[in-house]
Amino acid sequence: MRPRSALRARTSRRFTASRGPDGVPGGWTRPPAVHRCTGVTQTIPFIKMHGLGNDFVVLDARNAALPAMTPQVARALGDRRTGIGFDQLVLLEPSETHDFRVRFFNSDGSEAGACGNGSRAVALLHGAPAVVETASGAIALEPLEGGARVDMGAPRFDWDAIPLAYAMDTFAMPVGWETLEGPMAVNVGNPHAIFFVEDADAVDLAALGPVIEHDPLFPERVNVNVASLAGPDHLRLRVWERGAGLTRACGTGACATAVAAIRRGLVASPVRVSLPGGDLVIAWEPGGTIMMSGPATESFRGTFDWDDYC
Numbered sequence: 001m002r003p004r005s006a007l008r009a010r011t012s013r014r015f016t017a018s019r020g021p022d023g024v025p026g027g028w029t030r031p032p033a034v035h036r037c038t039g040v041t042q043t044i045p046f047i048k049m050h051g052l053g054n055d056f057v058v059l060d061a062r063n064a065a066l067p068a069m070t071p072q073v074a075r076a077l078g079d080r081r082t083g084i085g086f087d088q089l090v091l092l093e094p095s096e097t098h099d100f101r102v103r104f105f106n107s108d109g110s111e112a113g114a115c116g117n118g119s120r121a122v123a124l125l126h127g128a129p130a131v132v133e134t135a136s137g138a139i140a141l142e143p144l145e146g147g148a149r150v151d152m153g154a155p156r157f158d159w160d161a162i163p164l165a166y167a168m169d170t171f172a173m174p175v176g177w178e179t180l181e182g183p184m185a186v187n188v189g190n191p192h193a194i195f196f197v198e199d200a201d202a203v204d205l206a207a208l209g210p211v212i213e214h215d216p217l218f219p220e221r222v223n224v225n226v227a228s229l230a231g232p233d234h235l236r237l238r239v240w241e242r243g244a245g246l247t248r249a250c251g252t253g254a255c256a257t258a259v260a261a262i263r264r265g266l267v268a269s270p271v272r273v274s275l276p277g278g279d280l281v282i283a284w285e286p287g288g289t290i291m292m293s294g295p296a297t298e299s300f301r302g303t304f305d306w307d308d309y310c
Contacts, residue, residue, distance in 0.1 A: 042067065042306045046084065047125065048299040051117030051147075052277030053248030055299070057086045058125060061093050062100050067306055071109030076309040078107035084304065087244045090118045098138055099130040106243025111135065114189025116152060116251015116280075120296040123148030136189035147295035152252070154289050155259045156187040163191065165217050171263065177212050179203065180226065184260040188290060190242065192223045192256035196266065200228040200238050209240025223250065227257045233267045236274050248277030255290045258282035 044066060047058040057077060059066060067073075069091055077083045088104050095101040102122055104115040113136035122132070123141035130141045140151040159168050162185045168174070170185035173193075180203065183193040193212060197203060203226045212224045224240040237257050239250035254273040261267045262284060270283040280294040 043303050044306050045301065045303050047301050048084070048086075049090075049121040049125065049297060050299060051120050051249060051251065051294060051296045052275060052280070054087050054117040054250060054277060055085070056088050056090045056115075056118050056121055057084050058090045058092065058121065061091060066091075067310070069103070069105065070310070071105075073306075073310050074105040075107070075109040077304070078105075078109075083309065084302075087241070087247050088112065088115050088118050090115070090122060092122065095133040098133040100126075101133040103135065106241075108243045110243045112190055112243065114139075114152070114252050116150065116188075116253075116255055116292050117249055117294075117296070118251070119150045119152070120148040120251065120292070120294060121298075123150060124296040125298070134189065139189075144293070146297075147293065149291060149293045150251075152188055152255050152290040152292055154287075155256065155284070157185070159185070162187050162222075163219055165219050175217065177208055177215075180208060180212070184263070185222075186256040186259055188252045188255045188259070190223060190252055191218060191220060192225055192253060193218070194225045194227060194257050194260040196261070196264070197226055197228050200226045200236050203238070205238055205240050206246060209246065213240060213242055223253055223256075225250075225253045225257045227261065229266060230274060233270070234272045234274065235261055235267065238276065249275040249280070251280065251292055251294070254280045255282055255284075255292055259284050259290060262286075 049056050049058055074089050078086050088106055091103040093101040104112040104118055106112055114134055123143045127143055131138055137153050139153055142149045157170050159170055173183050180195045183195045186192050205226055209224045213221050221242045223242045227235050227237045230236040239247055239253040241247045241250050258271040258273055262269055269285060270281050273280045273282055283291040
């Protein structure tokens, strides 16, 4: 056995944070990592935000370039035990055609085309109306007191726009998984399958969610929504989010579910959608774009060393 003086402890990643405007505590420091990928440390500022408990790390590269984001870095930062932790990472970049560009990365490292709650967080952070570029198209942001309104664009219903593996009626899909049957499929920047059930809380979504997400019917995987009527023009919703799992809230899920419910004649616009983290209001008329309104919150700000996570 080596003498105690010869033992070397493995050190963990380091980042610092300060208390945010909503009073969430920060202020922790961890020692630097033993293994670095370049040997040159670049300290990166970040902003931790959430929309109804769906939480994000926002990196702003609009005025100062960052190293290229990779799935590995996104996964490492998103780890809630060894990283900062998030449902999605939101990356702001310059755009040649719009006010700026927004990219969304899930905690598993995959890149998403849209994120409704993340878009509201960006609107609050930007502080002024903007039209921004995303992987799924342009969206309009408008900050409000304590939140934002976002024009999420027009929903798509064609089977190859969802996309599905083969042609199928997306209004009432002739498929099922155990107790969940006959979903609707809607693409609102990312793909969603929506199941209307008697009691959304009674569905074992932790078990069925990943099975449906990874079914070969969905070549790009899918977000799984289970919804039930909670009152006139009021839906209760739970979401298994593609690449993130069960979340407190999903903005695109609320949009897709409200659109599906309006198409089926279950509710009229605007629709209040209650998720575990709180409520969103969704407005949509056939042929138009989806308007989503709801809260967003900045939790805290901090910095991390990029080389500790690549």
